[in-house]
Amino acid sequence: MANTAPKTDVLQGTLDLMVLRTLEALGPSHGYTVAGRIEQISNGAVQLNMGTLYPALMRLEQRGFIRGDWGVTENNRRARFYRLTAAGRRQLVAETAEWERMAAIMQSLLHQQS
């Protein structure tokens, strides 16, 4: 765990933000919808397999940002539906701001005139 921390940390943070934002946009949804939406928005660039997505969902749930409950999909399959909690909304606002700040910094760094 510890030796791969730096790389995963960045990815984790990004993934968490993606999931939170998607849940905000879609409302309560199950994992498959979330993954599909992210894939669709990214034009197929981000393909989440289950081994990445579900630990992330579990982590977010453990942190109290989302809540999952069993429900039934439109075509009658049982699935676990996740929705944002109040803490999740606050976290989303904070992380979005942080991400934009970081992106702005990177932007100016990469495109600075020499």
Add this chain to the structure above:
Amino acid sequence: MPTLREWFSRLWHTFHRSRRDADLEDELRAHLALAEDDARGRGVASDDARRVAVLQVGPLAPALDAMRDQRRLPWMADFGVDLRRACRTLVHQPGFAATAVLSLALGIGANTAIVSVVSGVLLRPLPFPQPDEIVQVSVMNASDPRLPAQYVTGADLAAWRTHARSVRALAAYLVTSRTLQDGVEPERLAVVETQAPLFVTLGTHAAVGRTLREDDAPDAAVISASLWQRHFSSDPTIVGHRLTLDGQSFTIVGVMPAGFQFPYPRGASADLWSLDNGATTDVWVPWSRQLSDQGRVDSVVGRRQPGASIDAARAELTTIADGLVAGRRVNVVPLGDVVAGHVRLPLLVLLGASGLVLLTACANVANLLLARAASRAHETAVRAALGASRWRLVRQHVAEGLVLSSAGSMCGLLVAVMAMPPLVALADSYLPRATDIGLDWRVLAVLASVCLAAGVVFGIVPDARIDLGRDMKSGERGSTPHGRVRDGLVVAEVALAFALLVGAGLLLRTFVNLRHAPSGFDVAGVLTAHIAVADADESAAIEARVSSIPGVQAAGFVSLLPLQESGWSGRFAIDGRDGMGSAEFRYVTPGYFRAMDIPVMRGRTFTTADRAGAALAIVVNEAFVRQYLPDVDPVGRVLHDRGEIVGVVGDVRQVSLDESSMPEIYYPVAQNFAQLSSVGSTLVVRSDQPFPRLADAIRAAVRDVNPHQSTFRVESMADVVAASMGDRTLYVSLLGIFAIIGTAVAAAGVHAVIAYLVATRTREIGIRLALGATTADVRRLIMSRGAALVAVGLATGGIAALLLTRFLQGVLFGVTATDPLTFAGVAALLALVGLAASVGPAERAARVDPALTMRTE
């Protein structure tokens, strides 16, 4: 960064399985199913849909694993398994586990109990506001502080109050005893006469009503919460009620809060006023006498100004007192030291001893764990070779250390909880502030954590030395890594036990010496009873009436029995000589010397002819003659205003058996009743009658003389002597217990090491036997190993004891701290114990069957 909440959630799920594996799997299967639906929707053939879905969203099993890991703290769950396994292995080795747990339990329990006592008695501040500021002020002879009869005078007090800047709120007090006559049964109470502003000095307010004020009438009284409860049923309208003490009526102005005590009880054995309810004060009244400039002020307390040091206060008060009468030194002592100073050394000795016990216990557990690790070196090496990570192996051994030390700590708590009540009961009789003693949970927590840490360390240490190559070689199963460390630990255990035993032995010898110390009187058949006689005639009448009881050989009154913490002393001048001397004063009736069997060395003792109006007669002791009249015949000498010496009697120990007799003057009660009445009086009766019957006869005789007179606290003189040694009894028994525990633990250590030695060398022993060694040879081989360990332990322990016993010097009597007899005795005892501990394993070695051993190898 994982949030705290995530940690808690994972920690929770480590021990609770609320989202089950099946639930996780359901979720993943649903995901797969949705992907399959999609694939079919895109036109993929039904048979292929599953494969395409898996390709798209990934395989199920690794995802499930990842979720499981995220769900809990996996290493902690594993550790739970380790702990369970550790418990199982330890249960299968009950001897090993019991030894380790028991040693830790005794070590932790004993230490918790003793440290709780020390913190209650020595460390906790006295229950007054800013207790550090309160000081006791006394005056000593500048040349020799041991000389008595230097006292604070009214003039000193007045001068200090006017001039002293370092000490304020100086208050004088005097402890007396009086009989409360309001109840059904008369009750003897400790009554403190105080000169305001005692309550200002102490800073304590009354719980009901108010405390004493400077302008109070002489009949005002403040009572204790205990008396308020006992006699007035906690009547809230108590203020204004009357209280009759020795026929004098007082008006109650207030009740002190529960637990308030002043003077703070020192836990001294028998006390001056010898009360039924222990040495606690129940009534505080204003000072009854006019305080003259030369008048004696018994005790003085004051408050040090914040910022003024004890030394500064001492110097300033000395300077002021010196201006009045030269040659005196003022002593200023914090009240806490007055209360508990006399028990500091013995308690610290006990604390040290219990620390040694804990060390021995820890050494023993370390030793056992190392021995185990060594015997499992092979197993460990195999597991390492099969791929167990070092971390994994360490964890398992740490788990065992933890299980042992937590079991030990828990049993230690049990020991402490069980030991506290009897300990407090013991301490209550002999130690000050026993009511402040409570189980100190912080101590227990600290000790338990230390032991847990030790358990972890000794779980880890053996693993640091795993050597695959060496440990794997099957023939080397008998290799003994850490052999030296383990021998060292056993040596240390024996050495610690030696030091403990020597300490206990020295105290025991002190105790025996004290028992046989010349007290100066004979206790056999002597009964004492406290009677507050009304006048000299009554004391004479009671003495005569009691003497006529059949079987009574002699009876007499004394103002204060010997062997008391407190004393009564004064100054005198010998006619025809310069300067003043000082001596203990005792007021006695003629029968006293015969009743106590105090020998007359010269002249005579008192007779009924030494009555009021006759020539003043006094009797002195030999110490008096040695100090003040060594060169002449003392009989016939006159002490100015005090009387003519008519006789010399043998020395009696006044304070305690280990303090030599001080010069003493005996006065006849008949000529000095005024003094006697302020001290109290004790009837001493020598007879050949059994005590219960004699006590009844004495009570009846006293009632014959005065039906209203009561007899308090009847006890044998032997009990008085025993009480004067009470604190020693406490110390010697506790140190004895510690020494026994230490010895037992050390014996267990020796046994464990030798038994281990035999177990690992079974094959070698088998070969020896096969090659013709006799069983005696084998026994000798094993025993000599035990003997060697014990011998080194004894040598080390001897040196350690020599270094440690010097701290005992202050509490020893009649024996030096390096007493060769004690050292030799202890060495012999420990050698025996050590050899006895090796006998079992040696026998097992001798019974080894060579054929069987060789075959199994």
